[in-house]
Structures are given as C-alpha cells and as structure tokens.
Amino acid sequence: MEKIYERKFFRFFCGFLSFSFLIIFWELSDNQGNNPVTQVLPPPSQFLPVLFESDFKIGLGSQSATIYQSITITLIRVLSGMSLAFVGSIIVGLLLSLSKWSELFFVPILSVIAPIAPIAWVPIALVIFGIGNLTAIFIVFMGVFFTLTIATIAEIKRVPTNYIFTAANLGGSKFKIWKSVIIPSILPGVFTLLRLNFIAAWMAVLAAEMTGLRDGLGTVVMTGRNLFNSNLILLGICIIGITGFAVDRILLFIQNKFFWWSTN
Amino acid sequence: MKSNLKCINVSKYFRNNNGFKNQEYVLKDIKLEIKENDFITILGPSGTGKSTLLKLLGGFLKPSTGTIYFNNKKLEKITPLISMVFQEHTLFPWLNVEENVAFGFDLKGLRRKDYRDKVNESLEQVGLFNSKNLFPHQLSGGMKQRVSLARSLAVDSEILLLDEPFSSLDIQLRRNLQKLLLSIKKDYKKSMVLVTHNVEEAILLGSKLILLEGKPAIIKNQMDVSCSSYSDRYSQEFLALQKDLETKIEFN
Ligand SMILES: Nc1ncnc2c1ncn2[C@@H]1O[C@H](COP(=O)(O)OP(=O)(O)OP(=O)(O)O)[C@@H](O)[C@H]1O
Ligand SMILES: [Mg+2]
Secondary structure (H helix, E strand, C coil), X not given: CCCHHHCHHHHHHHHHHHHHHHHHHHHHHCCCCCCHHHHHCCCXXXXXXXXXXXXXXXXXXXXXXXXXXXXXXXXXXXXXXXXXXHHHXXXXXXXXXXXXXXXXXXXXXXXXXXXXXXXXXXXXXXXXXXXXXXXXXHHHHHXXXXXXXXXXXXXXXXXXXXXHHHHHHCCCCHHHHHHXXXXXXXXXXXXXXXXXXXXXXXXXXXXXHHHCCCCCHHHHHHHHHHCCCHHHHHHHHHHHHXXXXXXXXXXXXXXXXXXCXXXX | CCCCEEEEEEEEEEECXXXXXXXXXXXXXXXXXXXXXXXXXEECCCCCCHHHHHHHHCCCCCCCEEEEEECCEECCCCCCCEEEECCCCCCCCCCCHHHHXXXXXXXXXXXXXXXXXXXXXXXXXXXXXXXXXXXXXXXXXXXXXXXXXXXXXXXXXXXXXXXXXXXXXXXXXXXXXXXXXXXXXXXXXXXXXXXXXCHHHHHHHCCEEEEEECCCEEEEEEEECCCHHHHCCCCHHHHHHHHHHXXXXXXX
16 A cells, blocks of 8 residues: 555645744744844745735836746746757757767867856856846856756667667668657656756856846845845745746656656 | 578677777677578577577678678668567657557658558557557566567568567467467568577477577587477477477576
C-alpha cells in the first residue's frame, strides 16, 4: 500500500499547514507595531492590501506600472529568454555535432563562457541594447544558452548507437535519423537542464531589473527601498517567491507531459 | 528473392578508448556464405563474438580485414534489405508499441492508413496486438524482444539477422515464434541468421549450424542440419547431436 506521506494530497496538505503556521506566527509577533522585526518585515495583513488598492501603481510618471504589469513583464522576459536559449542551444548543439572538428574548436570556448554569471552581462547588455526588454532577454539567454549547448552535445554523444543503427536499418536517411531519433532522444535531458537553470535565469532577470532596468518585479522591490516602504518590499519579495515557484511547477508539468521518457 | 551474403576471410578487432589498436582479435578468418533460403544458426559461449559477427553481416560494423559481399557487391553501408533484430536496447522509448513497429514506414513518409494492416499483422504474429498502445517502459523483457521482432518482420527484407531474439521468452511463446520464423522463411523465401544460446533451437531451426569458439573466435564447426530427422526434437539423431554439441560448448 502507498504510504501516507507518498500521497499527493497529504504532501500538499503538509506544505499548506507549514505555511499557515508561518503566517500565523508572523501575524502574532506583530504586537501593535512595537516589534522592531515586524517594522522591517510587516506581516501579510499589512502588505497584502497594497495589492488590492485599485489604482495602485509603482514608480513615477510614465514608468509607473501596476503589480500585474510587473509580473507579466518579468515573466515574458524570463520565458522568452529561456525559450530562445532552449531552441538555440539545440540547433547550435546539433550543428556542432555534425563534425568532430567543430566540436574540438568550439566547445572549449563554450566551456569558458558557460560559467560566467548572467548578471555579469548586464553592463554589456545595457550598452548594446539600452534599457529595455531586449537587455533582460539577452541576459537570461546568455545565462542559459552556453550550458545548454554543452549539454546538447553531451546528450547527442549519449544516444545509444543501436537507436541509430536501427533507424538506418529501417531505411532512414541521415536527415530523418537526426529528426526522428537524435532529437527525441536528447529532448528530455536538455529540457531537464533547462528547468534546473530556470532559477538562475529567474535570478538573473530580477537582478537586471534591480540594477539597470526600470520595470518588472525586481524594480518593485527597488522602488520600495527608495521610498522606505517596507510593505512594498515584502509584497515584491513574496510575489517573486510565489511566481518563481509556480513557473517551476509549470516547467515540471511540461516535462512530465511532453518529455517524460529516458533513453537508458 | 535471390540474395547472397558472403564473408571472405573476415577478421575483426576493436580499438580501445585511446583509439589504439587492441591487438586482440575478436573474430578471425571467418568464411561464411548465406545463400537464398538458408537458415543459419550460430552457437557459441557468451562473449565469443556472435553479436559482433551479426553486426558485421548487417553492415553495422566494418571488418578489420577481409570483405563482405552482398549480392556480389561489397557491403559498404547499412541497408534495409538486411534487417537486424538487435540483442538489446532498440525500442524508441517515446513511441508506443504500434508506433515502434510502424517506425520504418514512418521514416519513408508513408501514411498511416497505408501501412496499418501490415503493422497489425506483424503485431498479431508476435501476439502483441492487444498491447499496441503500451510504451516500452511498460513492457517485460520478452515483450520488448517481440516488438523488435515485429518491427523487423513488418519491413520487406531479403535477409533477417536475429540476435538471441527469444532469450527471455517462456517455452510456449518460444515455440510459437520458432514456428513463425519457419513459416516466414517458407512463405517469403527469406534467408535467416539466428544467434542463440539454445542448442535445441539451433538444431531445430537451422539448415546450417555454426559453432563459434575460441579467442579470437573462429568457426570451429559447421554442419548441415537440414535433414528431416533434425526437425523432430525427439528423434534419436536430434538428441544425439544435441548432447554432442552441449558437451562441446562450455556455457558460462
Ligand atoms: N564496441 C566494442 N568495443 C570493444 N570491444 C567490444 C565491442 N563490442 C564487443 N566487444 C568485445 O568483443 C567480444 C565479443 O562480443 P559479442 O557481443 O560479440 O559477444 P557475444 O558472443 O554476442 O556474447 P553474448 O552471448 O553474451 O551476447 C567481447 O569480448 C567484447 O568485450
Ligand atoms: Mg551477443
């Protein structure tokens, strides 16, 4: 029989319970505003209402945006950067695998660029693309692309020889083998790595929004700082946590639904 | 189909990881001809080079020395005319049973309605019609072997190479599939090469039996087993030969 702690509902319930305790504890410790900790970390009952103020906008003048717009813009940035990196790295990885030579010459370069922290690209991106979406997308892309390309090349090497033999034996051309055997073989592995790199991409875009850009979730937190508004800071932090968690779950869902197989 | 596959003095060694030649030959001086309507069975201890020989015959590996001719031309690359059922690891995990069997047709760009009957027939033959929607990870070892077999049967080839295709099957299924192979050979005049650990199977199915042995492996023994007394597993001659071969081979 399935053990109780393996049940989905029970696991969900435990998570829910621990969060409830955290929030209750947090609320109770806010002793009529006398607790110095809760002056810096106001409890949810204080920062959540900010969300519902009808014409609430963050920022000044033409740069002001609602919370929802901030969430959307950050999500669009991180998801487009990751999608581009995913597709790009598979294409480049496949091309580099076509010849032993290209791999010999290019993989060392990739291996040196891959460990560079995405945030290090911010100054360069600002110079090239200015302040805007392209900068953010570029940073996410740079943070993920090189690692994924190296992973793609490694995954291609790991495709079982018998798969390729079998497909050739069934009359598959070179192109068909790439399309119908090699790509499906590597997709799950590369997508898993994409998902693991999501946190890095997410942090990169937030850091970019805090340092260089003027909109998005990172900017909400920074605006809170500039206005000494701890409600705003806390609200931003919570939304960042919850949205990041949600996206990770969505990626996990996509993986289980579309890239569930394994070749070993 | 007048097909002919010929090995002339074929030897094979592998390179080790550093790319240097591994002096140890796996196969040495193999001379072998597979003529139309032949059923060749290969016996030999584990690790002798049976799979290696089969891969050479299918064009998957290149001989280190010697030449293989297919229909009087040098065998240079893998061809659908020589169909192989590998020993392991050949079902595509992202495709279900039916799609795996249909893979060859899909590669050719045929439409499903044009090949569905053929695929269903192959699945019926190996007794997996009712499992056609399952994925490889949901199958037992023996079921996987049968899917691989069905996939090779579905395509029209002149020669069928089989690498221990029945090793995980129970005796009843094994016998059914042995009958299937014999009837396919008869109806379609396909030549077959079957590698097996099972002496009884080798005598029963084969028209020619080859014993591979040694390091490097050579053809130790080559005998004609097409005579009708070898198709009755309880006949005197059959049992005598079986005993003789079993004592010759020390299986690990
Ligand atoms: N790609 C390879 N590289 C190096 N050595 C290999 C390779 N393939 C096979 N060999 C070696 O060749 C020898 C024969 O292997 P092979 O798989 O042909 O044996 P087999 O007779 O099919 O054994 P089994 O009955 O266990 O399937 C083994 O010693 C193996 O280590
Ligand atoms: Mg073998």
